[in-house]
Amino acid sequence: MKENLKRYVDRLFAGQEMTEELADRKEEVLSNMDARLEDYLAQGLTGEEAFRRTVRQIDSIAFLLPGVKRVDRYGYAADLAQTALLYALLVWVATVPSRLLGVGLWLHHAMLLASGAAGAAYLILLMLERGARDGKGFTVRLSLLRGWEKKTWMLAGLALLLQWGMLLGVRFGSSLWFGRPLSVSGPYQAAVLGYSLALPLACLLLPLLVRRAVRLADQHEAVGE
Amino acid sequence: MNGQQINSDLIRGLIDPILLSVLLDGDHYGYGLIKEIYTRSGDVFELKEPTLYSSLRRLEGSKLVEAYWGEETNGGRRKYYRITEAGREACRASFEEWAAVRELIDRLLNRAKGENAV
Known part of the structure; x- marks a missing residue:
C-alpha cells in the first residue's frame, strides 16, 4: 500500500x-x-x-x-456567469436608444443574445452546484488569467482608440474628406454623436470580466467539507 | 450538507487564524493539523489538504509560522510547524477582531430575529 x-x-x-x-x-x-x-x-x-x-x-x-488557485468549480463558474449576465444586461439596457437612433443596433442585439446565453449558463451552473456538492475542485491559473487581463485591457484600449479615431476622423475631418465642414446642427445630432462615442466603451467590459475572474478565485477558494 | 456549506463560506477567511490557534497549543505536522481541527470542530469540519498547504505557505511566507523536519519514522520524515512570536501576536489580534465581529453579528442577527417574531 x-x-x-x-x-x-x-x-x-x-x-x-x-x-x-x-x-x-x-x-x-x-x-x-x-x-x-x-x-x-x-x-x-x-x-x-x-x-x-x-x-x-x-x-x-x-x-x-505558484500562481495557481483551487476553487469549487460550479460556484466559481456560476458567479462568473452571473457577472457576465450583469454586464451584458447593462450594455443591453444602455444601448436601448440604439433602436431610436439607429446606431449600434448590432451591439444591442448581440447583448440580448449574450444575456440569454449567460443567463442560461448561470441557471444550469446553479442547479449543478445545488445537486453536486462533491467538493471537486477546479484549478485556476492566476498567472495565466492575469496575463489575459493585461492583454484584454490593451486590446480594449486599442479598439477604443481605433473606434474613436475613426469616428472623430470621419466627423471632424469632414472638410478634408467631404470638402464640407461638419455641422452639428442641433441637440439631436449632438446626442447621436455623443452616443456613438460612448458605444465603444462597452468593450471595456471584457477586461473587467477577466479581472472579476481573478477576484472570484479568491472568494471561491476551496476550503473544506 | 447545506449547513456545512454555510460553514465553509464563513470559515474561508479564517483558516489562517484557526491554524495559528491550533499551533498555539503545540507543534503539529500537516495531517495532525487536519485531525486536530476536525476534532476541535466536533467532527464536522475537515480541512482539505490543498487548502492546508496554501494556508501554511502563506503563514510561512509572512513568518507567522516556521517549519522543521521531524525525525525519521517508518512513514518517512514529517514536516512540523511551529508558531513564531509574530504568529502569536497575529493570533491575539485575530481573537480580538473575531470577538468584535461576533458581537456585532450577534447583535444584528438577534435584532432581525426579534423583528420577525413581532
Missing part, C-alpha cells in the same frame, strides 16, 4: 522540474498522505478503501505551484 502511495505521489509530481523546494513539498505531501492512510487503516477501513480515500484528497498538485 505504501508503495502504491509513493507511486501515486510520483505520478502527481511527474513532469515538474524538481527544484529543492518542490522536492521538499513532495516529501511533505507523501508523509501526510501516509499518515492519513495509517489513520484510515487504524479506523478499520480496508486497505483499498483507505487508499482510495487518501488519494482522493489530492488529485493534482497545481495548488503547490
Whole structure:
C-alpha cells in the first residue's frame, strides 16, 4: 500500500522540474498522505478503501505551484456567469436608444443574445452546484488569467482608440474628406454623436470580466467539507 | 450538507487564524493539523489538504509560522510547524477582531430575529 502511495505521489509530481523546494513539498505531501492512510487503516477501513480515500484528497498538485488557485468549480463558474449576465444586461439596457437612433443596433442585439446565453449558463451552473456538492475542485491559473487581463485591457484600449479615431476622423475631418465642414446642427445630432462615442466603451467590459475572474478565485477558494 | 456549506463560506477567511490557534497549543505536522481541527470542530469540519498547504505557505511566507523536519519514522520524515512570536501576536489580534465581529453579528442577527417574531 505504501508503495502504491509513493507511486501515486510520483505520478502527481511527474513532469515538474524538481527544484529543492518542490522536492521538499513532495516529501511533505507523501508523509501526510501516509499518515492519513495509517489513520484510515487504524479506523478499520480496508486497505483499498483507505487508499482510495487518501488519494482522493489530492488529485493534482497545481495548488503547490505558484500562481495557481483551487476553487469549487460550479460556484466559481456560476458567479462568473452571473457577472457576465450583469454586464451584458447593462450594455443591453444602455444601448436601448440604439433602436431610436439607429446606431449600434448590432451591439444591442448581440447583448440580448449574450444575456440569454449567460443567463442560461448561470441557471444550469446553479442547479449543478445545488445537486453536486462533491467538493471537486477546479484549478485556476492566476498567472495565466492575469496575463489575459493585461492583454484584454490593451486590446480594449486599442479598439477604443481605433473606434474613436475613426469616428472623430470621419466627423471632424469632414472638410478634408467631404470638402464640407461638419455641422452639428442641433441637440439631436449632438446626442447621436455623443452616443456613438460612448458605444465603444462597452468593450471595456471584457477586461473587467477577466479581472472579476481573478477576484472570484479568491472568494471561491476551496476550503473544506 | 447545506449547513456545512454555510460553514465553509464563513470559515474561508479564517483558516489562517484557526491554524495559528491550533499551533498555539503545540507543534503539529500537516495531517495532525487536519485531525486536530476536525476534532476541535466536533467532527464536522475537515480541512482539505490543498487548502492546508496554501494556508501554511502563506503563514510561512509572512513568518507567522516556521517549519522543521521531524525525525525519521517508518512513514518517512514529517514536516512540523511551529508558531513564531509574530504568529502569536497575529493570533491575539485575530481573537480580538473575531470577538468584535461576533458581537456585532450577534447583535444584528438577534435584532432581525426579534423583528420577525413581532
